[in-house]
Amino acid sequence: MTVVQEVTPSATQQPEMAVPPGRLAVRRFMRHRLAVVGLVVLVLMGLATLVLPLIVTTDPNAVDPTAFRRPPSSEHPLGTDSAGRDVLARLIAGGQISLLVGLIAAFGATVIGMTLGAVAGYFGGWVDATISRLTDVVLSFPTLIVVIIVVAFVGPSLTTLVLAIALFDWPTACRVVRGLTMSLRAQDSITGVIGLGAGPLRILRKHVVPTVVAPLTVVATILVAQAIMLEAALSFLGLGVPPPSASWGNMLNEAQSLSILESMPWLWLPPGLAIALTVLAVNFVGDGLRDAVDPRTTR
Amino acid sequence: MTAAEPLLALRDVVTTFRTDMGRVPAVNGVSYSVLPGETVGVVGESGSGKSVTVTSALGLLPHSGTVESGQAVFAGRDLFTLGERELQRIRGREIGLIFQDPMSALNPVMTIGRQISEGLRRHDRRLSRSAARARVVELLAEVGIPNPAARARQYPHEFSGGMRQRAMIAMAMANRPRLLIADEPTTALDVTVQAQILALIAQVQAETGAALIMITHDLGVIAEIADRVVVMYGGRVVETGPIGSVFGKPGHPYTRGLLTSLPRLDRPAAELYAIPGQPPNPMFLPDGCAFRVRCEQSQNRVECWTQPDLTALTPGHASACHFSHELAASEEVSR
Amino acid sequence: MTNAVLTVDGLVKHFPIRSGVLQRQTGTVQAVNNVSFEVNHGETLSLVGESGCGKSTVAKSIMRFHQPTAGRVLLNGTDLAGLSAREIRTLRKQVQFVFQDPYASLPARMPVGEIIAEPLEIHRIGNRRVRKERVRELLEVVGLGAEVLNRYPHQFSGGQRQRVGIARALALEPTLLILDEPVSALDVSIQAQVVNLLDRLQRELSVAYLFISHDLAVVRHLTHRVAVMYLGHIVEYGDADEVFNRPTHPYTQALLSAVPNPDPHLRGRGHRIVLHGDLPNPSDPPSGCPFRTRCWKAQERCETERPRLEQRVADSGSSACHFAEPSTHSVSSRT
Numbered sequence: 001m002t003v004v005q006e007v008t009p010s011a012t013q014q015p016e017m018a019v020p021p022g023r024l025a026v027r028r029f030m031r032h033r034l035a036v037v038g039l040v041v042l043v044l045m046g047l048a049t050l051v052l053p054l055i056v057t058t059d060p061n062a063v064d065p066t067a068f069r070r071p072p073s074s075e076h077p078l079g080t081d082s083a084g085r086d087v088l089a090r091l092i093a094g095g096q097i098s099l100l101v102g103l104i105a106a107f108g109a110t111v112i113g114m115t116l117g118a119v120a121g122y123f124g125g126w127v128d129a130t131i132s133r134l135t136d137v138v139l140s141f142p143t144l145i146v147v148i149i150v151v152a153f154v155g156p157s158l159t160t161l162v163l164a165i166a167l168f169d170w171p172t173a174c175r176v177v178r179g180l181t182m183s184l185r186a187q188d189s190i191t192g193v194i195g196l197g198a199g200p201l202r203i204l205r206k207h208v209v210p211t212v213v214a215p216l217t218v219v220a221t222i223l224v225a226q227a228i229m230l231e232a233a234l235s236f237l238g239l240g241v242p243p244p245s246a247s248w249g250n251m252l253n254e255a256q257s258l259s260i261l262e263s264m265p266w267l268w269l270p271p272g273l274a275i276a277l278t279v280l281a282v283n284f285v286g287d288g289l290r291d292a293v294d295p296r297t298t299r
Numbered sequence: 300m301t302a303a304e305p306l307l308a309l310r311d312v313v314t315t316f317r318t319d320m321g322r323v324p325a326v327n328g329v330s331y332s333v334l335p336g337e338t339v340g341v342v343g344e345s346g347s348g349k350s351v352t353v354t355s356a357l358g359l360l361p362h363s364g365t366v367e368s369g370q371a372v373f374a375g376r377d378l379f380t381l382g383e384r385e386l387q388r389i390r391g392r393e394i395g396l397i398f399q400d401p402m403s404a405l406n407p408v409m410t411i412g413r414q415i416s417e418g419l420r421r422h423d424r425r426l427s428r429s430a431a432r433a434r435v436v437e438l439l440a441e442v443g444i445p446n447p448a449a450r451a452r453q454y455p456h457e458f459s460g461g462m463r464q465r466a467m468i469a470m471a472m473a474n475r476p477r478l479l480i481a482d483e484p485t486t487a488l489d490v491t492v493q494a495q496i497l498a499l500i501a502q503v504q505a506e507t508g509a510a511l512i513m514i515t516h517d518l519g520v521i522a523e524i525a526d527r528v529v530v531m532y533g534g535r536v537v538e539t540g541p542i543g544s545v546f547g548k549p550g551h552p553y554t555r556g557l558l559t560s561l562p563r564l565d566r567p568a569a570e571l572y573a574i575p576g577q578p579p580n581p582m583f584l585p586d587g588c589a590f591r592v593r594c595e596q597s598q599n600r601v602e603c604w605t606q607p608d609l610t611a612l613t614p615g616h617a618s619a620c621h622f623s624h625e626l627a628a629s630e631e632v633s634r
Numbered sequence: 635m636t637n638a639v640l641t642v643d644g645l646v647k648h649f650p651i652r653s654g655v656l657q658r659q660t661g662t663v664q665a666v667n668n669v670s671f672e673v674n675h676g677e678t679l680s681l682v683g684e685s686g687c688g689k690s691t692v693a694k695s696i697m698r699f700h701q702p703t704a705g706r707v708l709l710n711g712t713d714l715a716g717l718s719a720r721e722i723r724t725l726r727k728q729v730q731f732v733f734q735d736p737y738a739s740l741p742a743r744m745p746v747g748e749i750i751a752e753p754l755e756i757h758r759i760g761n762r763r764v765r766k767e768r769v770r771e772l773l774e775v776v777g778l779g780a781e782v783l784n785r786y787p788h789q790f791s792g793g794q795r796q797r798v799g800i801a802r803a804l805a806l807e808p809t810l811l812i813l814d815e816p817v818s819a820l821d822v823s824i825q826a827q828v829v830n831l832l833d834r835l836q837r838e839l840s841v842a843y844l845f846i847s848h849d850l851a852v853v854r855h856l857t858h859r860v861a862v863m864y865l866g867h868i869v870e871y872g873d874a875d876e877v878f879n880r881p882t883h884p885y886t887q888a889l890l891s892a893v894p895n896p897d898p899h900l901r902g903r904g905h906r907i908v909l910h911g912d913l914p915n916p917s918d919p920p921s922g923c924p925f926r927t928r929c930w931k932a933q934e935r936c937e938t939e940r941p942r943l944e945q946r947v948a949d950s951g952s953s954a955c956h957f958a959e960p961s962t963h964s965v966s967s968r969t
Contacts, residue, residue, distance in 0.1 A: 024319055188739035195697055196753040196802070197726035206752075210743050344821040445911075459912045460685075489684035489848060491909045494892040498908055516822055519894030523901060542898045553823075560826035561896050562855040564878065570833065571855065573826035577791040593823075 025214070025292040035288020038281035045278060049095040060089040061244045072266055079266040082254060091270050094246035099278070101162055101241070102228035108166030109227070110220045113173025118208050120174070121181025122200060128178070135171045143168045144233060151239045161240055165227050173219045180212045214293045221286030225279045232275050248275050305332035305372075306478055306510050307356070312369035314348070314355045316581075323582045325351040325364070327534040333478065338504070338511040340525030340542070342518060342557075344578045348534040349514050350482055357394065357480070358386040374477070392422040395471030395509070397500075399483035401463040405455040411439075412451025415470050422474050438469040442499060461492035468499060475507055482514045497524060518561060522546060527615075530554050533579045533589030536609060540616030550618030552596040552626060588620070596622050638708070639810045639842045640673040640696065640729070645705035647691050651917060663917045665691040667866040669705070673810060676840035680853040680874075682889075683863035686913055689846045692863075693812050696844070697731055698722055710809060727757060730803035734815035736795035740787040746773075746798050747783035753805045772801040775838075777831060793824035797831065804839070812844045817852060829855060850893050854878055860951075862886045865916060865924040868943055872951015880950045882958035885925045923955070931957045 029035060064076075064084040072079045078087035120131035147164045154160045184190055184207075193203055234240035235249025243250060248271040255261070255268035314326040326348040333339050343349035354360050356371035356378050371378040374393070378386065390396065398404045406414055415438060416431035426434075432451070439447035442465040455463060464484060471479060481500065485493040501524060504511055515521060521528055521542070528545045530538040530553065538551040549555040556574040576593035579585065585592050587604040597603040602621040609617040612627070620626065646668060651661040666688040673679045681689040695702040698714060707714045709728055717725065730753075733739035740749055750769045754760060760768065770780045776797040787795055796816060803811055813832070817825045829852060836843060847853050853860065853874075860877045862870040862885065870883040881887045888907040911928050914920055920927050926936040935956055945951070946958040 027319060188733045188735060189741050191699060192731065192733060192739045192799075192802075193741070193752070194699065195726060195731040196756055196806075197723040198752075198756045199723065202756065207741055344823060461912060490850070490892040491684060491888055493894075494906060494908050497894075517894065518822070518896040522896045522898040523894045525898075546896070546898050557822055558896060560823060562826070562829060562849075562851040563896070564851050564854050564890065564893055565895070567854050567874075567878075571826040571830055573830055574823040575827075577793060578821050578823060580791075 029288045029292035032288035032291055034284045035291075038284030038288070041277065041281040042285065045095065045274075045281075046099060049092055049099060052092045053089075056086075056089055056092060058086040058089040060085060060093040060246050062086070069260075069264055069267070071264075078270055079264075081251075081267055082260075087251075087266060087270060090246040090251060091248075091274065094248045094251055094271060095274060097158070097241055097245065097247045098228055098231055098249070098275070101158070101165070101231045101247075102224050102278075105162045105165035105169065105227040105231070106220055106223035108162065109169040109223050110173045110216060112166065113170035113175075113219075114177045114209070114212065114216060116170070117174040117177025117179075118181050118204055118212065121178040122185055122204055122208060124182070124185075131174070132178070135174050138168060139171045141168065144230065147230065147234065148237065148239055151234065156234075156239050156242045158241060158245075161231060161234060165230050169223055169226060169230075173216060173223065176219050177212050177216060180215060181208050184208060184211060218286055218290045218293060221282050221289060225282040225286070228275065228278055228282070303334050306335045306337075306374060307512075308332040308370070308372045309352065309356060310370040310372070312352055312355055312371065313367040314351050314360065315365055315367055317363045317365070318582075320582060324584070325534055325581055326355060327584075328369070329531070329534070329536055331529045331536060331539060333510045333512055335477065336504075336508050336510050338513060338524055338526045340521035340528045341512060341514045341531060342516065342521055342528060343531035344516060346533075346578055346581050347531040348581075349531045352531075353480055353482070353512060353514065357390055357396070358383065359390075388422070391418055391476075392474045393476050394478045394480060395474070395476035397464075397467050397471050397479065397481040397484045399486050401460075401467040402455060404467060405463065407455055410452050410454055411458070411466050412436075415439075415451075415466075415473055418470055418473050434473075435469075438473055439466070442466070442469040442472070442503070443495075444469070460488055461495060464488065464492075464496050465499065468496075468503065472503055472507065472509075475509075477509055479504070479509050479511045480514070481511065483516070484513075485520060486515065486517070493520070500524070518546075518557060530557075533584050534581060535589065535619065537590065537620070538618045539609070540613075540618075544613065544616045548627065550612045550616060550623040550626060551590075551620045552594045552622075553590045554618075555626065556593075556595075596620070596626060637674045638672040639675055639710060640844065641706070641708040642672070642692070642696065643670050643706040643708070645669045645692060645695060645707065646703045647688075647695050647700070648703045661917045664866050664919055665916060666695065666702075669861075669863075669866075669868055671861050671868065671871065673842050673844050675809070676836065676842055677858045678836065678843040678845050678856055679859045679861065680845040680847060680857040681861050681863055682847060682850060682853050684848055684889075684913070686865075686916060687863040688866040688916075689863050690814055693731070693814050693844065693846050696729065696812060724757075727806045728808050729810045729812060730806060730808040732796075732799050732803050732811060732813045732816050735819050736792050736799055737787075737819070739799060740795060740802075742787055745784045745786055746778075746790075749787070749798060750802045750805055753802060757806060759806075768805065769801075772805055775804065775835070776801040777827075791824070792820050793827055796820060796828055800828075800831070800835070804835070804841070807839075808841060810842045810844060812846070814846045815848070816845075818847065818849060825852070832856060850878075850890060862889065865914060865919055867924050867954065869925060869954045870951055871943060876949065876951040880947070880960050882947045882950045882953040882960055883925075883955045884929050884931055884957075886953075887961040925955075931955075933957070 062085065064080060067076065067080045068084045069082055070076060070080045076086050078091065081087055116131050120128040146168055150164045151160055190203060190207060193207055231240055231247065232249035235247045236253045238253055240249050241247035251271040252268055260267050309332065310330050312326050312329045315322045315324050329348065329352050341349045355366045358378065366379055373389065412432065412435045415435045419431045419434060420426050435451050436447045439450055444450050444462060444465050458466060485496050488496060497520065513525060525542045527540065528542050529536055530551065532553050538545060538549065538554045545554060546558060549558060559572040560574055562571055574593055579589050588607055591597050591603040607619045607621045609619045611617045612623060645666055647666040649663040649665055650659045651663060652658065653660045669692055671679060681692060683689050694700055696707050709725060714722065714725065747769055750772055751765045754765045754768060773780055773782065778794060778797050790798065817828050820828060833856060835841065845853065845857060857874050859873055861868045862877065862883065864885050870877055870881060870886045877886060881890055888909050891905060891907045909928050914927055922938050922940050923936040926932040941954045941956045943952045943954040946953050947960060950960065
């Protein structure tokens with residue numbers, strides 16, 4: 001009998017009654033150790049990019065003509081780069097930019113995706129067909145290459161970068177929200193509100209959006225990680241944050257030559273590690289959120 | 300009847316569930332037994348522990364559930380001490396199971412015939428494939444499925460709800476078990492189909508002499524088929540006895556409340572009696588008698604703050620209420 | 635006609651079956667076929683029948699959750715057809731809906747106060763303070779205190795949630811409430827509470843009910859008139875006493891006889907009509923009388939001629955059977 005595992009006793013359905021769902025979700029999140037670690041790392045990083053500039057007062061763009069590519073010293077804790085700029089100061093300034101680009105671009109993509117997805121899922125029919133085809137088209141572009149082309153046309157700037165990422169990274173969010181909205185639409189809770197006489201705008205605003213936000217945060221974390229990677233990749237290719245502003249990606253860009261890779265690790269190791277650590281932490285947080293939002297995935 | 304050895308005897312079963320809110324007791328020391336060939340009806344509302352008690356005994360609790368203590372003696376062996384392999388041997392061969400939702404209990408990508416014959420062959424290795432197939436057709440015919448040979452080659456989704464439940468019964472009966480456990484087998488069905496299925500279960504029982512535990516919230520179904528009844532509330536047995544005596548002269552205010560609150564076709568009264576309050580949440584069971592907070596007999600008397608034991612009213616009929624004698628007296632008066 | 639809150643005239647609802655890559659229509663599910671009835675001010679009409687008989691589809695067509703294929707629905711004399719979406723939304727004030735499942739039908743993320751205030755907000759009735767007052771009043775009416783205002787649905791039991799659903803439906807002071815199996819999902823001890831509540835509300839607010847249920851005992855208790863549905867057709871229609879005490883359609887008789895009676899002393903006493911076979915496929919209904927494939931009275935005539943719904947026996951309701959006659963074993967004679 002393979003079948004018998006299916007029995008769920010009625011008694012287990014009730015016990016969550018007394019605690020608001022939000023607090024339960026927090027509790028489940030806190031139980032996910034890696035996610036908590038990830039969250040702590042992210043918060044520390046964010047704080048560091050804000051607080052450290054007050055301590056490390058070196059101008060990240062100031063050129064020290066006496067020191068090019070110097071290894072770490074008491075004067076320059078992480079050494080200096082090819083132009084004689086302080087690596088630590090650039091790492092911090094670059095962190096600000098990289099995190100900001102990641103967050104804003106991912107937020108933009110999520111909002112675009114959520115709006116389109118909710119509209120497509122709620123109205124169905126030709127609206128859904130149109131939005132779904134658009135999603136397919138955007139998904140079939142290789143994002144990196146398209147963004148490169150766009151940036152190449154418009155010219156690299158912080159705004160272009162954010163917009164380009166947001167405009168091409170929304171389909172994942174859109175698909176998720178569309179699916180959720182469609183199943184929600186078929187549920188009595190929405191039918192009930194239609195029966196009260198509510199129009200579509202009100203239903204989307206008051207009932208659909210608040211429901212999809214929780215699962216959407218999971219998608220959003222993935223998008224943040226993607227956006228940070230995209231920014232790094234673009235800056236590495238020289239199409240991202242325009243010099244002399246620092247970003248983790250363009251710091252790597254400046255450390256491309258073989259001789260630097262072999263003998264000057266202080267030029268590429270810090271930004272490389274920073275990117276890896278951030279993306280890893282974001283992904284852990286995403287895992288934790290997934291489990292917190294959808295209790296079925298925990299055993 | 301006298302001194303008959305029970306087929307299944309549950310003794311002081313305690314089961315808890317691990318939840319986000321900590322351990323929650325679902326079954327708090329339940330004892331009842333089933334004699335060979337007998338039909339026992341177990342009634343209770345959601346959260347009463349009626350299903351968890353038997354899933355505990357059968358080793359079918361979800362991972363979050365644990366049997367803390369107690370015994371479940373089936374034909375001389377304590378099921379709680381057996382390993383998964385031995386339990387599997389007993390389930391399906393000696394104990395047949397019928398669930399509320401056959402769709403989730405059947406494998407959707409395997410034909411009905413294949414599923415039944417696998418069950419047959421698992422417990423009887425010598426049975427050849429073709430002999431098993433013939434037996435399947437026979438079984439499907441026995442449970443009243445028309446065109447059994449063709450039906451055996453179909454998938455569960457091609458069956459209607461009633462037919463699926465028939466197929467489940469065929470599966471449960473395949474190895475001629477001595478005990479059938481049916482958990483809300485007709486709850487998802489329409490009344491006319493329910494009548495068919497109840498008739499079928501009775502017929503199958505008459506033919507094989509199997510005992511039956513019928514778990515349901517429907518007092519009407521219990522009244523139709525049970526010899527004895529076990530009433531559960533808040534994870535405990537509150538009343539047990541022969542059906543005529545429990546339904547005729549209930550010894551527990553809960554049982555009496557349930558019976559009088561039922562709308563009846565033959566007695567359209569102006570207003571229904573309604574038990575006040577809500578069914579208890581297993582996490583926040585009241586101290587003492589769990590029914591105390593909804594009980595009109597209790598009237599907040601101090602005795603009710605201690606857990607009443609099951610005490611015999613008449614031979615075989617026991618109730619867990621401090622004031623069952625009062626209840627009996629008031630019953631006399633109202634007659 | 636003037637007294638009717640709701641008039642349904644010749645309602646038909648067919649669902650297309652589409653299949654294949656091109657989604658071409660390959661068939662039609664005839665969910666509701668030529669159904670007509672009226673609900674008068676302050677009275678209850680029940681639609682009864684088993685799953686798949688079309689009773690819920692009728693309700694959803696009235697609510698305009700989907701477009702009917704043909705037929706007219708008049709709400710207090712206004713034909714719903716030809717109204718714009720906006721006008722229908724306004725009309726929704728007069729007819730409200732209560733769902734079967736109180737767990738799924740309330741928005742989970744809103745506190746009860748907001749849930750009940752939502753219809754008032756949608757139709758811009760009163761200001762914030764007036765609405766708040768009205769919500770308190772409504773909570774009182776359905777037997778929940780104002781202290782639950784800030785609680786969320788998940789903090790309530792099923793019966794309490796159903797009360798919230800009813801309070802929300804009453805907020806706009808509708809003249810008609812459509813109740814789709816409002817007590818079926820509730821625990822037995824809670825059903826009576828909600829049935830009594832509905833009974834009291836009707837007397838106090840003189841709101842009409844269209845009560846949809848498969849539970850005949852509950853219907854018997856609440857209803858003034860009944861329409862029995864089978865396979866998309868009304869097969870019997872009349873006053874509650876007529877239909878329950880003197881049913882003349884074989885299906886009604888079978889349905890009533892299948893209801894289990896919670897009195898073990900009556901076991902085997904009543905004459906149970908056990909129907910054979912399954913409900914026919916509504917995409918391929920039988921010719922003539924829809925019930926003939928399972929009817930013990932079926933003759934050749936039933937195959938060719940669909941029986942009209944009309945009064946055929948004195949003191950009984952209308953019946954769609956060529957061979958309508960009072961049953962020899964009526965339910966009331968079972969006591």
